[in-house]
Amino acid sequence: MAKQILVTGGTGFIGSHTVVELQQAGYDVVIVDNLCNSKIETVDNIEKITGIRPQFECFDLTDVEKINAFFKKYTSIEAIIHFAALKAVGESVYKPLEYYRNNLNSLMNLLDCMKTYGVKNLVFSSSCTVYGQPDKLPVTENTPRKPAESPYGNTKAIAEDIMRDYAKANAEIGINCLALRYFNPIGAHPSALIGESPVGIPNNLVPYITQTAAGVREQLSIFGDDYNTPDGTCIRDFINVVDLAKAHVVAIDRLLSKKNKANYEYFNIGTGSGVSVMELVKAFEKSTGVKLNYKIVGRREGDIEKIWADTSLANNELGWKAEATIEDTLLFSWNWEKNCRGIK
């Protein structure tokens, strides 16, 4: 019988792509999402891609009663992938308690239930934000973490510490936690049926680019060209969302086949290459044939200059490697944007 996996935040951007990859790898998926940042139609679109409708439960993971009722109903869950979180960095600065409460209480409620209901394995969405601006590049998992720049970033650092301590305290009952530190996830499913749908004005670069190309935004602002980088714009490690989703399948396989080397592990999930903001804009124009209206403006507060991953640990230990090219990835984003807007 197919092994059952709980995917929290499974109608969200990364969660929905991961549900697809899990189903295609033969797993049976149950989604929990309160739809605070996603739409129920995503469940239909997942079914259109895979031919399998994932089970879906709509509730808030901070609700202790509801989460217990859920685990009483679903007694075959073997592992959890925990995506559900609030993720707007800027908003977290003026609503810190909302972020700490939502992101940390959800995690702690799940950890409590793992013990109560005998679920042994958890994969968690962490972020390269825990490294801040590193002193040395690329960053390995041994690169020291730096104090978080935002309450959102801090929820990731604290969540990692909570999982480390919880896994240690429950080692004898076989609890395992594995954190994936994502670099900059971009792209959409090649089917153009699922992708990223930011609410309001996008903060992140690629949704801003695709919305500008679609004519929804007038002009892309490039934040700063006076950084200490070859073309003066910031450098990031942009990881294709389907590649990222596949890393979760590999992480689940690892935990369920007991191949993990410690009961708390963490891995960088990126491509291993840095791409500048200007290079990304040029790659978008090249692969889509759409000319972007952009201007250079001042730096954005809180941005780090450059970061990219050393992915050797994920490559060697997980046997996972990013495969998509940046051009294909941007074309998938554009096809998704066009599909959402009804552009031919």
Ligand code: NAD
């Ligand atoms: P997303 O907002 O698209 O998905 C998160 C989902 O969780 C949403 O569908 C939302 O409705 C749900 N959710 C939030 N709080 C909930 C709660 N209390 N109960 C139930 N459901 C809840 O975000 P995403 O981009 O898919 O990110 C997924 C995870 O990856 C998050 O933990 C995020 O912090 C992390 N992450 C994202 C990025 C990125 O750039 N997208 C980078 C690093 C880490």
Ligand code: UD1
């Ligand atoms: C941000 C968060 C990070 C989070 C990630 C995913 C900050 C400081 N970091 O990463 O914690 O994990 O989002 O949600 O907020 N840019 C432009 N014009 C735009 C938008 C972005 O030039 O309109 C530039 C930025 O200055 C940056 C790069 O594009 O250099 C990437 O920005 P973005 O997509 O927002 O991601 P990060 O800032 O890397």
